[in-house]
Every structure is written in C-alpha cells, then in structure tokens.
C-alpha cells in the first residue's frame with residue numbers, strides 16, 4: 001500500500017479523531033474528525049439566508065423555531081479506506097479514526113418541509129452547501145439528496161450548534177444538516193438551499209461518488225472501537241502494557257439499530273468473549289462498553305467487534321470496493337505485555 005502526496009495533502013487538511021478520546025462520551029469540538037472536500041466557504045451570517053423552495057429563513061428565524069439537542073455519532077463512509085488494499089480511487093486515506101460523537105442542536109427539518117410545501121409530491125429533497133470545487137473533473141457545489149421519507153424523519157435536524165456553541169467554521173457554520181444513522185457525506189455543511197425534485201437527483205456527489213457497484217452508500221454499518229491500552233510506540237502505534245488486570249474500554253455504533261453486543265478477542269479472532277455494554281447515550285449515539293482483561297506477559301492482537309439489533313456483525317476482513325467505502329472490518333491493536 002502506498003499513499004501519494006495528493007492523499008497526504010487531503011490527510012493534512014482533514015484530521016481524524018484521536019482514539020484515546022473514546023474515553024469521553026461527547027467528543028470535544030476540536031477532536032471530532034473533519035472532512036472538507038473543497039474549501040471552508042466565507043459566510044456572513046448577517047446576510048446569509050437558507051432558501052427552502054420559494055421561501056427563505058434567517059438564522060434568527062431558524063433559531064426561534066422548535067429547538068432539539070441530540071448526541072449523534074458521525075462517521076465518514078470512507079473510514080477504513082486505506083486498510084482495504086488493492087487499487088482504489090485516490091481519496092482521504094483514513095485508517096479507522098473518521099468518527100466523532102457531538103451534541104447537535106437545531107430545529108427539525110420535517111415541519112419546514114411541510115410548511116413550505118416541499119413535502120408535497122417530491123421524490124427527493126436536495127441539500128446544497130455554499131462550498132464549490134472540482135472533483136472527478138466536474139465543477140460543482142457540494143450537494144446531496146435524501147429520499148423524501150428519510151428527509152421527513154423526526155430526528156433529521158438543521159443544526160446551528162455543536163456541543164452547546166455555534167458551529168465552528170470547519171463543521172458547517174452557520175447551519176448544517178444532521179441525518180442520524182447515515183454516513184457523514186449526507187450531513188451537508190454550510191447549508192444554503194433546500195429544494196424538492198421529482199426526478200432522482202444526479203449531482204456528482206450523489207451519482208459519481210458514494211456508490212459500491214452502483215448501489216448508494218447510506219447508513220453506517222456497525223463498528224466497535226477500543227481505547228488503545230497502555231502506551232504507544234511513536235511510529236508503529238504498537239502498545240506496551242504492564243502485566244495484570246486492566247479494563248479495556250471503547251464505544252460502538254450502527255446506523256441500522258441499537259448495539260446489542262460487543263465482543264473482544266485477545267488472540268487475533270480465534271476466540272471471543274462478551275464485553276459489558278453501558279446504557280445507551282441516545283438512540284443515534286455510540287454505546288460505551290468495557291472488558292476486564294488480565295494478560296500474562298506475551299504478545300497479543302486485540303480485536304473488538306459489534307453486532308446491531310438488525311443482526312449485522314462486523315467482518316474480520318473488509319470487502320474491497322473501488323471507492324473504499326463502508327470498510328467496517330474489526331479494529332486490530334498489537335499489544336506487548
């Protein structure tokens with residue numbers, strides 16, 4: 001596997017989440033992963049308007065509407081990309097750290113779609129960001145659509161706060177879409193327009209990206225991650241821990257339903273034992289887990305894997321696809337005791 005300077009350029013702009021911060025239920029703003037395709041657009045909130053069909057809203061008008069706060073786990077669809085191997089599209093070379101769990105505050109989208117008439121007779125709702133660039137040789141605004149039934153779900157928010165403060169520029173100031181359960185690309189940042197369409201939306205980010213064999217990538221597959229125990233080697237990230245009992249901790253999530261099981265293996269996946277699950281933080285937030293581990297001196301490969309209420313289980317190996325999407329293969333942590 002090799003990473004080119006082009007992929008390094010993306011990785012230097014778009015940082016991941018330090019896995020040790022899995023110890024916190026809510027991810028501090030600066031430590032949430034970041035993915036920006038083009039540039040952070042310059043937006044003056046005083047003149048900014050959200051256009052919704054023929055109507056428009058100021059930020060103050062949106063903030064005066066029903067206010068909802070929810071913890072929501074966001075994960076990039078490309079998380080795990082660099083571990084897939086094989087020839088793939090050059091893109092952000094994530095290992096497994098493209099995740100975060102923030103508390104998003106905003107107003108529900110559905111009533112706005114209903115009041116403005118967009119919910120009448122639409123096939124899809126299209127969301128347009130204020131950022132523009134060229135990808136795949138095509139110049140376009142960042143745009144994504146949702147089928148009407150998904151856009152009308154109660155939990156979909158137009159969010160103007162993250163962890164109790166105004167959205168920072170990098171996370172979509174002044175307004176972003178939050179679609180709990182779906183991979184990150186759906187959560188359009190720097191939102192400026194919402195419109196209804198009667199035909200399937202054909203924008204670049206919808207029909208040229210985020211497909212596996214022509215099937216759109218939608219919801220997050222289950223994944224469990226652990227706080228890497230002990231201390232790391234600077235370069236290899238191999239871990240060193242002292243002999244004796246210790247508690248392994250981590251968090252797990254899925255866009256297909258509640259996490260019902262997390263298992264841990266200390267022998268590379270030959271045998272597994274159940275971790276203890278914490279109470280859920282929220283319907284669309286990661287769930288904490290812990291596992292008592294008492295290793296004898298030696299070398300180990302620690303793995304964890306999640307199962308959701310729909311019966312999806314993480315695979316040991318990812319399934320290759322050209323875009324490098326949805327690789328939810330189990331985390332592997334090499335540990336020397």
Ligand SMILES: Nc1nc2c(c(=O)[nH]1)N[C@H]1C(S)=C(S)[C@@H](COP(=O)(O)O)O[C@H]1N2
Nearest residue numbers: 033034035037076129142184185187188189
């Ligand atoms: N307007 C706009 N919205 C966007 C993007 C973008 O580049 N432009 N990137 C998307 C992708 S691919 C991801 S994974 C998430 C990342 O959200 P975050 O940076 O707040 O973690 O934002 C999504 N929304």
Ligand SMILES: [Mo]
Nearest residue numbers: 076077184185
């Ligand atoms: Mo993403």
